[in-house]
Structure formats: structure tokens, C-alpha cells
Amino acid sequence: MKKLGKIALGLALLVGFSSCGNKENKNEANSNSNTKEKQTIKIGVVGEYNDVLNEVSKRYEEKTGNKVELVVFSDYNQPNEALESGDIDLNAYQHKKYLEEYNKDHKTDLVSIGNTMLAPLGIYSKKYKSLDEVKDNDEVVIPNDASNGARALFLLQDAGLIKVNGKKGDSITVTDVKENPKNLKITEVDASQTARNLDSAAIAVVNDTFALDSKIATEYPALKFEDSKPTDDNPYVNIIVAKKDRKDDKVLNDFVKNYYQTEETEKDYKKFTGGAWIPAWEK
Numbered sequence: 001m002k003k004l005g006k007i008a009l010g011l012a013l014l015v016g017f018s019s020c021g022n023k024e025n026k027n028e029a030n031s032n033s034n035t036k037e038k039q040t041i042k043i044g045v046v047g048e049y050n051d052v053l054n055e056v057s058k059r060y061e062e063k064t065g066n067k068v069e070l071v072v073f074s075d076y077n078q079p080n081e082a083l084e085s086g087d088i089d090l091n092a093y094q095h096k097k098y099l100e101e102y103n104k105d106h107k108t109d110l111v112s113i114g115n116t117m118l119a120p121l122g123i124y125s126k127k128y129k130s131l132d133e134v135k136d137n138d139e140v141v142i143p144n145d146a147s148n149g150a151r152a153l154f155l156l157q158d159a160g161l162i163k164v165n166g167k168k169g170d171s172i173t174v175t176d177v178k179e180n181p182k183n184l185k186i187t188e189v190d191a192s193q194t195a196r197n198l199d200s201a202a203i204a205v206v207n208d209t210f211a212l213d214s215k216i217a218t219e220y221p222a223l224k225f226e227d228s229k230p231t232d233d234n235p236y237v238n239i240i241v242a243k244k245d246r247k248d249d250k251v252l253n254d255f256v257k258n259y260y261q262t263e264e265t266e267k268d269y270k271k272f273t274g275g276a277w278i279p280a281w282e283k
Contacts, residue, residue, distance in 0.1 A: 040067040044079030044091035049212040051272040060259040075192050084108050090242050097147040097235035111247050112239035114256035117277040118230035119208035121155050122222030126198045131159050131223050136182045138202035144188035146171055152205035159224050169235050230280035237280040
């Protein structure tokens, strides 16, 4: 009897250990499964002014448990290079026309997976309070990339400072300036340097990112903004961009459609940009 009792006890212990082991294995499997499910989305941005995207990222992280990492770049080429190489998952800084020109020049195939906003270009000055004050032979600084350079020239035409060949949306350059009555010196620099050149230039055409980053948007209000509407066919609507083979990625599209393109983000635009950014997604 004692022998049988010992055998029974041994079997009970064996079953118990086996059961515990199974539970531990299941817990470990569940833990590993949960770990695998969580993802980090790396998003390339330009400049330090990312208040809106930070708020969107917080909401996304709280709801999904996934993480968002903003990777900050200093110029307009780097985020597309990083996306193409796979170092980031998305970027959010460029408009449709810029992406079109970039893909053509670099033989890449990056694609938009959603509209964000329209941020009109502005003409800024530390020297003048009105465009009427612009003098003969003044220096005017504009971005040197093809899409924003053309956009800047059309804005200067709208301001009555020059006249150009072509219509809005065309890829024109300074050689297309047909009338320059004040003999303005038009200097092309990297878009990230336009605001910095206001210490020497009379006026500059500056993208919103760098106007906000440099604080000129608040300290020296724009003398003129582009007159533009956030329609889907507007080439200057900003977009979130992915590699073509990830354009249908569920995680990336969930972030864009369900967390970025929302009423909460629209409120963030008003809060952080004073309405300078206009929502451009379909509502």
C-alpha cells in the first residue's frame, strides 16, 4: 500500500508540474505573441516643429499600444532617401508636386497614402511691413528645389513684383521671369535656409515648416500668402508617403486614416498653427 501511495503521489506531482509548465509555456507564448504584435512606426519629418504629429502619435499609441518614432531631418531630400532605403516607414513633410519631381529626378517610386494639409507659402521680411516698401534692386530669396521654386515665383507674380511665363503648377524657373520692373535680385537657396537669409535679404519666400521653426511666422507675420484651396487636385497639398510595396500596409493605413485624418487633428491645426494649416483630407 505504501508503495502504491508513493507511486500515486509521484504521478500527481508529475501532472502538477506538467500543468504548471503548460501554463508557463502558454503565458510565455502569449507574451511573445503580444510582443510581436506591437510595432514601431518610424516617420521622417523635417524641422523641429512637430506639435501636431506629436499629438496624433500620442492618441495612436494610447489606443493601439504601438509606438511612433519621429525621425527629424534637416533638409527636404533626406526623408525620401531614408524611406527608399527602408530606414523609416513613412514620411510627412512634402507636397504632391515635390514628390512627383523627386520620383522623376531620382527614379524612385514612392507613393502617397493620404493627404494631410495645405500650408500656403508666405512672403516674409524683417525689413518691411508691406510689399509696397520693396525697393529697386532688393534681394529676394526663394527655395532652390524645382517644385517650391516655381511655386515661389508664382507667388511673387501674385504679389505684383514680377511676371512669369506659364501657369500655376508648371515647373518654371527664374529663366521664365519675363518682367522684373524693380530689377529684383532673385537668389535661390535650399528651402531650409530661406528664413535664415532674411538677415541680409529684403524679402524671402518661406515654406511653413521653416517659417514656424525659425519663429518668423509669429515675429514677422507674412506680407502675403498663397491664395490656394485644399482640393485633391491641388499639387501643393501635403501628403504622408510610403514605399510602393507598403502602400496597402494595414498598420500604416490605420495610422493615417483613423488617427491623422480626424477632427482631433483638425483641432490641433487650429491650436498649434493658428489656422495656417488647412485640412486637406476627404471628410
